[in-house]
Amino acid sequence: MELKDSYTSGHSENVARYAAALAREMGLSTNESDEVEIGGILHDIGKIGSSEDILLKEGRLTEKEFETMKAHPKNAVKILSPVGLSENILKIVLHHHEHCDGKGYPDGLSREQIPLGSRILMVADTIDAMTSDRPYRQAQPVTKLAGELKKYSGPQFDPDVVSAFERLLEKIGPDFFRHQ
Numbered sequence: 317m318e319l320k321d322s323y324t325s326g327h328s329e330n331v332a333r334y335a336a337a338l339a340r341e342m343g344l345s346t347n348e349s350d351e352v353e354i355g356g357i358l359h360d361i362g363k364i365g366s367s368e369d370i371l372l373k374e375g376r377l378t379e380k381e382f383e384t385m386k387a388h389p390k391n392a393v394k395i396l397s398p399v400g401l402s403e404n405i406l407k408i409v410l411h412h413h414e415h416c417d418g419k420g421y422p423d424g425l426s427r428e429q430i431p432l433g434s435r436i437l438m439v440a441d442t443i444d445a446m447t448s449d450r451p452y453r454q455a456q457p458v459t460k461l462a463g464e465l466k467k468y469s470g471p472q473f474d475p476d477v478v479s480a481f482e483r484l485l486e487k488i489g490p491d492f493f494r495h496q
């Protein structure tokens with residue numbers, strides 16, 4: 317993925333790092349935390365099937381482009397199915413764009429229906445998206461990130477995952493949440 321889109325350099329590793337820390341903070345077992353971490357590394361692999369025109373586009377995606385982009389979780393499962401990963405990891409990857417209010421994709425699942433690992437990835441993905449430079453804006457400060465997570469805690473993010481983020485921030489400080 318990084319060969320195609322150097323702008324996402326480090327994104328997967330950062331998401332995996334945040335996801336593993338959130339999973340451990342929430343008291344998940346070592347095995348469950350490991351699955352969430354592996355899901356973090358692999359979550360966007362389906363974007364390999366997307367055209368560079370869309371991946372590297374600087375402005376807003378058109379509705380049609382966004383529809384194409386929305387295929388990436390299912391494409392990830394197609395790519396990963398023959399690899400021999402656990403069913404849990406495939407589900408975590410498949411549902412990483414679902415929102416708690418059911419308005420996400422690919423299946424419009426609501427909070428309890430979404431695998432916990434996917435709900436953790438949704439927050440981890442947002443942490444890295446907001447704290448890294450983008451073509452259209454610079455990295456945002458962690459205070460802004462915390463405000464954004466709080467604002468959409470409930471409809472988009474799982475409130476339990478947001479609470480875990482707040483505890484981690486309190487315990488280990490903002491430097492941990494810096495894009496590497």
Ligand SMILES: [Fe+2]
Pocket residue numbers: 359360388412413
């Ligand atoms: Fe994604």
